[in-house]
Amino acid sequence: MRNKGISALVCAGLMAGAAVLGGTVPAAAQGAAGTAPRGQDIRERLERIPGMTVVSVADKEGFPLYTLTYEQPVDHRKPGGATFTQRATLWHKATDKPTVLYTGGYTLAGGTTAVTKLIDGNQISLEHRYFGKSRPTGAAGDDWSKMTVEQEAADEHRLTRALRAIEKGKWLGTGASKGGMTATYHERLYPEDLDAVVAFVAPNDANNRDDRGYERFFANVGTKECREGLNAVQREMLVRRDALLPRFEADAVNNGDTFEETLETTDRAYEFAVLDQVWNFWQSGTEADCGSVPDAKKATDTELYDWSKEHGFSVYRDEDLGINGLGPYYRQAATQLGWADLKFKHLKGVRHYPDLYQPNSVLPAGMRGTYDNRTIADVDRWVKTRGERMMFVYGENDPWSAERFTPSHRDSYRHVVPGSNHGASIAKLPAAEQAQAVATIKRWADVK
Template sequence: MRNKGIPALVCAGLMAGAAALGGAAPAAAQPAPARQGGPAAPDIRERLERIPGMTVVSVADKEGHPFYTLTYRQPVDHRRPHGATFTQRATLWHKATDKPTVLYTGGYTLAGGTASLTKLIDANQVSVEHRYFAESRPSGAAGDDWSKMTVQQEAADEHRLTRALRAVERGKWLGTGSSKGGMTATYHERFHPGDLDAVVAFVAPDDADNRDDSGYERFFRTVGTQECRDGLNAVQREMLVRRDALLPTFEAEAKAAGHTFDATLGTTDRAYEFAVLDQVWNFWQSGTAADCATVPDAKKATDDELYSWSKKHGFSVYHDQELGTNGTGPYYRQAATQLGWADLKFKHLADVRHHPDVYQPNSVLPAAMRGSYENRTVADVDRWVRTRGTRMMFVYGENDPWSAEKFTPSRHDSYRYVVPGANHGASIAKLPQADQAKAVATIKRWAGVQ
């Protein structure tokens, strides 16, 4: 499944190198000086405040330029624009109105960092919080209506925000994001192709057919060396073979941390098995082939050695406190209904599993957030990207399980690069020199900069 922060069931949306390379804006609020190429900061603020539904919450200085924290009123259902509304959080780092603007979508909560693309082309940056995450969730009954947590609705959110802010930032606009953020930027481009001048998506999974996980299965049969794969599988299996000995430690740690499982996975046994199933995925998502040297001999390792190594290399616990409406739950809702998930077979674990149905996103959702899957949306996006997408770039990591099912770009000025040996932190900076030069030249051409 994936990620849960940076583990598995959720796809990790904040991996360094792909998107968030800088820190959050400083808290001190002071106006930035005027810059050549654009109006002074007070004039920009006035323009922002004239946008219907836009509120400037605060302004701070970031590297000598104004950094605006914003809220924007959005329809809960864009098919009924005059119905219930909610406020979506966003930020604008403004440098100059004639510079390009990067629309950075983290795919989860509001990201405070600087996207690599922003640094590359010295752009303005708009960051947006995904609907139903953190403070961008409707209040009251509308906030509990998860039918409005869809790819199409979020794309419509970003469409309205982009069109509104284009009145302020008038240069080229490029969308970007990593992992779920890259997926979100791709969905925006598919449903509103007139908004952005280009899209650069990092490690964005494309689960075009949720019934076919052969790409993921093939990845785990071929990644790294046979020795490393065998060692990881043996550790994973031994964690379940020794379940009776290790479960008390798992339960004691959960109790000490205040973690419960009643509302989601249900029992500590199910939660333990789920964490074990995620281990190998997480090992490759965040680690490298160099980490293979640390894999213990599963048969010879003591219980403490086995458990301790696993906790440092992929054993990540899913619990009620971070899986509901205010945590990563909204992601799993999307995975369960539209984005899909890797339903791995785990043939080497068949005889030591207790819960063959547990490895799917509804398992980690409260009952009120669970949903039924439909494949039409992601299949449509996949077809559109392959046949009609224009000025789109996808960057993947060779050893990243999320990159096992990739978007295939069209021939319309669109490209795909794979970083050798890279995990979920794949970036343009890690590409071989020739590929890196081509990718940078393409992006700068799209952005209209030297």
């Protein structure tokens, strides 16, 4: 759940937009004299795909970057019904190069993925349904029953099949955090689409009723002194609620934060933010940050509150949680993806709302849902037993990596970056392990 987890599940800039406006086909994309420009040929082929629109084309490092929209069924089980337009971009280098299908799991992600750079590939970036501008209009847009793992995987399947007619090389799926989950779900449901998947820090809450993996993580991460210091600060933030809540309320007024549609009151919003503190500390920080943890008993109210705001105290507000914010993620967490229902034993006696820490708490009433783990449990079993050419990269000190995918023995691998957080990457692996991972990805992509 975590606001910063998901605003940086949102993680590592995955929510960054990739709006591309204007521009021309670069010189590098021009053909020989008397022939049609290569970029123009690709544009024409894109425009011939039913439902595909080329919104614009710009230059990116000497190659055309196409901004696209693609008409998708709201319900793939009823392809003749309502539709919506899904945003995507295609950075095209050559039809015989490998192609990377990248989903951030949220809005249209910008930037070039590490996998794309490694294999010098084309890159397709896709906005997840119901996020940003890729959501149905009218009554269909309010029907959250179509915001599912299965429907998004079907979106990606249709787009992949359409663009494979142009991009003829190997196809690799990738993404980080929720994007890594999304790539994994696509691979399970349509295993013939992609030649391989490289997923970074992808959580796998296969059994939402069993959160022992998360509890073990927080009982062992870092040093005992750091864990105890963080727990003491978290508890003190609730012990001093009467003194600190007015500061929180003043910040809310200054920032224009409201809570009526989701968490309902400032007291509930304050407690929720406190509950997220330790998770967020480890998600984006490292053990080196432990030295900054204040002595909870000796710190003044100002010292305690100001340190917390800089180290994991993340505010959940209405403005970021509805249909135009992170609400679609929390809808998925509430219905399919699951969440870490931590026990917070060290906070016994100072919590006001024992059932607060779950995704429906931060959703408007019309977006709340009922959990069903069948799809995620199925994906977990399939990855363990039948998944092929799948690589998972996790951070040792990342709470999102506490419950992980276990790959099969079918040319599939899992790497854990020592001491790393939610920004774990192949580049941070020990040299020998990094070389092995790089060689595997290049082999999958059929590049030297």
